[in-house]
Amino acid sequence: ASKRRGRACSTLFDEDMMSDMRNEKALVRELRAALLLQHLRVAYQPILGSNGELMAYEALLRWPHALRGYISPDVFIPVAERAGLIADVGYYVLRQVCTEMSRLQPVPVNINLSASQIALPDLLDRMLEILDETGTDPSRIVIEITESASLAANEVVAGHLRAIQNRGFRIALDDFGMGYSEFNQLRALPFDVIKIDKSYICALGTDMVTDVFVNAVVEIARRLGKVVVAEGIETEDDRLRAGAAGCHRFQGYYFAKPAFVEEIDRAGACGAAGRLIG
Ligand code: C2E
Numbered sequence: 001a002s003k004r005r006g007r008a009c010s011t012l013f014d015e016d017m018m019s020d021m022r023n024e025k026a027l028v029r030e031l032r033a034a035l036l037l038q039h040l041r042v043a044y045q046p047i048l049g050s051n052g053e054l055m056a057y058e059a060l061l062r063w064p065h066a067l068r069g070y071i072s073p074d075v076f077i078p079v080a081e082r083a084g085l086i087a088d089v090g091y092y093v094l095r096q097v098c099t100e101m102s103r104l105q106p107v108p109v110n111i112n113l114s115a116s117q118i119a120l121p122d123l124l125d126r127m128l129e130i131l132d133e134t135g136t137d138p139s140r141i142v143i144e145i146t147e148s149a150s151l152a153a154n155e156v157v158a159g160h161l162r163a164i165q166n167r168g169f170r171i172a173l174d175d176f177g178m179g180y181s182e183f184n185q186l187r188a189l190p191f192d193v194i195k196i197d198k199s200y201i202c203a204l205g206t207d208m209v210t211d212v213f214v215n216a217v218v219e220i221a222r223r224l225g226k227v228v229v230a231e232g233i234e235t236e237d238d239r240l241r242a243g244a245a246g247c248h249r250f251q252g253y254y255f256a257k258p259a260f261v262e263e264i265d266r267a268g269a270c271g272a273a274g275r276l277i278g
């Protein structure tokens with residue numbers, strides 16, 4: 001019986017994989033078209049200081065899909081990576097941000113780049129080209145990178161990040177605490193900002209290991225002269241606990257959801273409260 005179940009399962013699995021592959025192929029075609037037609041939009045979420053003052057925005061890509069509603073970047077970014085489209089996505093986001101920036105408050109905008117993108121040989125040149133075309137200063141851009149298993153160990157990535165930083169961009173380590181070698185990352189990569197992942201922030205005050213970890217990261221950052229952002233602040237309690245742990249900056253639905261530039265135009269710095277595109 002177990003053998004038969006095994007066979008049945010593997011058949012099912014194969015069919016799932018086939019349909020996944022068909023789905024992914026369709027998604028890639030649609031993503032390519034969406035990039036060409038400029039259907040992807042950047043949404044901006046504010047990052048606030050301890051007195052609620054606006055310190056920066058994070059640019060978060062949105063793909064409004066005719067049939068599927070908004071497709072999450074957690075879904076389509078890995079698809080773009082597998083299809084070799086991730087560089088196009090990155091330059092697309094940078095160009096849109098630089099173009100729209102004059103309509104935002106004059107604070108830096110954080111942009112997410114994948115590790116695979118950081119490794120591209122012409123990354124810095126292409127970025128500088130876009131900044132040049134749009135008259136944007138590198139000090140207005142913070143590059144957020146998420147740890148992947150190979151990031152800290154990758155000399156090419158570390159070298160590119162150093163070159164990027166030397167040209168006046170800042171670097172933020174995103175989703176800190178979720179990787180495999182966080183402390184090695186601190187040692188190997190240049191960075192200015194640490195963003196503590198939301199899974200830690202929502203567990204503050206409920207779990208001693210989390211409290212100790214967040215306090216330790218804040219202390220390390222303080223000694224290194226770096227800024228700590230608490231991600232995923234959803235409640236007043238989250239805000240109070242992250243503040244008590246010493247985090248310098250705060251980002252999350254409690255303050256504002258990501259919003260398009262025209263919504264921010266209408267609603268002020270923090271965008272249209274309550275409108276969920278994030
Ligand atoms: P991330 O860079 O860590 O971005 C933060 C994510 O948390 C965003 O999800 C944001 O909408 C969400 N978020 C913000 N505040 C809260 C909160 O209070 N509670 C909860 N539960 N979530 C909150 P989003 O926009 O779906 O993006 C998911 C991930 O996709 C991002 O995580 C980032 O890794 C990636 N991503 C987004 N845009 C881009 C992009 O332009 N390029 C690349 N390479 N990756 C991107």
Ligand code: MG
Pocket residue numbers: 058112144174
């Ligand atoms: Mg990010």
Ligand code: MG
Pocket residue numbers: 174175195197231
């Ligand atoms: Mg993050």
Ligand code: MG
Pocket residue numbers: 146174175
């Ligand atoms: Mg992330």
